[in-house]
Amino acid sequence: MTIGILLFAHGSRDPNWKRPFESILSQTQAQAAGPVALAFLESMQPDFHEGITSLVASGAQAIRVVPLFLASGSHLRADLPELIAQAKAERPDLDISIATAIGESQVIQESIARYAAGC
Amino acid sequence: MTIGILLFAHGSRDPNWKRPFESILSQTQAQAAGPVALAFLESMQPDFHEGITSLVASGAQAIRVVPLFLASGSHLRADLPELIAQAKAERPDLDISIATAIGESQVIQESIARYAAGC
Structure with a gap:
């Protein structure tokens, strides 16, 4: 099964804000077995729906959403589940899972x- | 010279939001040679001024501010330099430097x- 990875970030009206995320995208693409896309909650394109669509178009049969957030606030507890519910309503056969937010990952x-610490 | 580290995060009205940052604080304290404190830009305590004050009280003669932000938006380009300017006005002899925001660090x-990528 081809698993697509959707990197999900907050977004900003400042166009320079996305540069670290684009760098993380290209580094993730270099390592992942399946397609990888970047999507934003607000103020930037592509949005979540466009990100899902592009991964499916690239052959993803399941999707793992990786929240590029340092902590879980309302964006991850309310907005993201709603976006996933909308996506599942459109594509009932698509398995969409959510990874732990990066800031809550022990390794990160x-x-x-x-x-x-400067080590 | 004793260098204090000030971990600087955004803050949120959701009290649970700070947990990953408190975990990063304790892990940084376990590795750093000097004192380490955590401060927030908004909605949470301690604020930047309180963080600087506690590091100086712990013996810091210079301070390295580490922005726990994934990207540099207006908070790091405008708010943080203003907070540092205020701190320097109060303590002209205190050397305060800013590290690259974590999301812009290649290693992060x-x-x-x-x-x-799940590697």
């Missing part, structure tokens, strides 16, 4: 702590 | 990409 926390 | 980007 360790990486941030090492960077902050 | 690599860690996020590995996590996202």
Whole structure:
């Protein structure tokens, strides 16, 4: 089964804001077995729906959403489940799962702590 | 010279939002040679001023601010320099530097990409 990865970030009206996320996208694409796309909650394109559509067009039969958020606020607890419910209503056969937000991942926390400590 | 590290995060009205940052704080404290504090831009305590004050009280003679932000928007380009200017006006002898925001650090980007790709 081809699993697509949807990197999901907040978005900003500042066009330069997306650069780190585009860099993470290209680095993830270089490592993932299946298609990878980047989508934004607000203010930037592509949006969640467009991200899902592009992954399906690239052959994804299931999708893993990776929230590029440091903490789980209302965006991840309310907005994202609603977006996923809409996507499932359109594509009932598509399995969509949500990974732990990056900031809540132990391995990412360790990486941030090492960077902050200057190690 | 004792260098204090100030982890600087956005903040949220949701009290649970700060948990990943508190975890990063304790992991950074376990690795850093000097004192480490966590401060928030808005909606949470301690604020930037309180964070600086606690690091100085802990013996910091210089401070490295590590922005726990994934990208540099107006918070890092406008709000943070203003907070630093205020702190320097109060403590002209205190050297305060700003690290690259975590999301713009190559090593953190690599860690996020590995996590996202499921490697």
